[in-house]
Amino acid sequence: MDDTRAGSEDEAAEVRRFWTRLGLPGLVDVHTHFMPERVLRKVWAYFDAVGTVDNGVEWPITYRLEEDERLAVIREFGVRAFTAMLYPHKPGMAQWLNRWATDFAARTPDCLHTSTLFPEPGVETYVREAVESGARVFKAHVQVGAYDPADELLDPAWGFLAETGTPVVIHCGSGPAPGKHTGPEPIGRVLARHPRLRLVVAHMGLPEYEDFLGLAERYGEVRLDTTMAFTDFAERMAGFPRSALPRLADLGDRVLLGSDFPNIPYPYVHQLHALQRLDLGDDWLRAVCHDNGARLFGLGGTEVRRG
Numbered sequence: 001m002d003d004t005r006a007g008s009e010d011e012a013a014e015v016r017r018f019w020t021r022l023g024l025p026g027l028v029d030v031h032t033h034f035m036p037e038r039v040l041r042k043v044w045a046y047f048d049a050v051g052t053v054d055n056g057v058e059w060p061i062t063y064r065l066e067e068d069e070r071l072a073v074i075r076e077f078g079v080r081a082f083t084a085m086l087y088p089h090k091p092g093m094a095q096w097l098n099r100w101a102t103d104f105a106a107r108t109p110d111c112l113h114t115s116t117l118f119p120e121p122g123v124e125t126y127v128r129e130a131v132e133s134g135a136r137v138f139k140a141h142v143q144v145g146a147y148d149p150a151d152e153l154l155d156p157a158w159g160f161l162a163e164t165g166t167p168v169v170i171h172c173g174s175g176p177a178p179g180k181h182t183g184p185e186p187i188g189r190v191l192a193r194h195p196r197l198r199l200v201v202a203h204m205g206l207p208e209y210e211d212f213l214g215l216a217e218r219y220g221e222v223r224l225d226t227t228m229a230f231t232d233f234a235e236r237m238a239g240f241p242r243s244a245l246p247r248l249a250d251l252g253d254r255v256l257l258g259s260d261f262p263n264i265p266y267p268y269v270h271q272l273h274a275l276q277r278l279d280l281g282d283d284w285l286r287a288v289c290h291d292n293g294a295r296l297f298g299l300g301g302t303e304v305r306r307g
C-alpha cells in the first residue's frame with residue numbers, strides 16, 4: 001500500500017511524477033464526485049456506517065475536505081478534466097441535482113458539466129434540456145436508484161443520449177453491494193435496444209468484470225472506467241481475474257481512468273500505481289489515464305508525442 005500521506009505535497013508530487021514520466025499533459029478522471037454539500041455529507045455518513053456493521057469493511061474517506069480544498073487537491077494532482085458524479089435515489093430529485101451541477105460547472109471550468117436522470121415522467125425533457133445547456137456526461141446509479149435501467153420511462157432518454165453521443169457513466173455492476181437491477185443482464189437489454197449508447201461502465205463492472213468486458217467487446221461504444229478496480233481494497237473484495245488481462249489490454253482504447261475521488265479509503269496515487277502494476281505497458285497507461293478521456297471529450301492534448 002502506498003504510504004504517502006493523502007493530499008500532502010508529497011502525494012501531489014508523486015501523482016505528477018506518474019504522468020510526467022509518461023509524457024502526458026496531465027490526467028483525465030471521468031469518475032469524481034462533487035455534489036451539493038448536504039448530499040455529500042450523507043454519502044460520507046453511509047461509508048462511515050459501512051465499517052460499523054457486522055463484517056463491515058472499513059471505508060475511511062481519505063479526502064474529507066471542504067469543496068474548495070478538494071478542488072485544490074485534484075488540481076495539484078494535475079487532473080486536467082474531471083466530473084461531478086451525482087445521482088438521485090428517488091423521483092423528483094434529478095432536476096434539482098442537475099441545477100446544482102450546472103452552477104458547479106459554470107464556476108468550475110475544469111469540471112466536465114455532469115447531469116443525471118431517473119425513470120420518471122418528464123425525464124426525456126430534462127435530459128434534452130441538460131444536453132442543450134452544455135451537459136457533457138451523465139451519471140446513473142442503478143444500485144442506489146434501485147431502478148431497472150431498461151424501464152420504458154427511460155427509453156426515449158437513452159435514445160436521445162445515444163443519438164447525441166453523450167457518454168453516461170453508469171454504476172451497474174453488483175459491487176460493492178448488489179441491487180435488484182444490477183449486473184450485466186438489465187443493462188444488456190438497454191444496449192440491445194440502443195447499441196450506439198456511449199455507456200461507461202463504472203468500476204470495470206466489479207465484480208462481474210468478465211461479463212462487462214464481454215459487453216464492451218460486443219458494443220463498440222461501451223467503455224469501462226477503472227474506478228477503484230485493481231486497488232488493494234478492491235482486490236480484497238473482488239479480485240480482477242488474471243486470465244482476463246489480455247482482454248483488458250485489447251480494450252485499451254476504451255478503458256478510462258476513474259478514481260471515486262474524494263470518497264476513497266486510500267490515497268489517490270494508489271489508483272495510478274494499481275494500474276501501473278497490471279504491467280500492460282506505457283502506451284496502455286497513456287491511453288487510459290489521459291488520451292481516451294481527452295478524445296471522448298474533445299480536450300486535445302493527444303497529439304503524437306511518442307517516439
Ligand SMILES: [Zn+2]
Pocket residue numbers: 031033085227260
Ligand atoms: Zn463513484
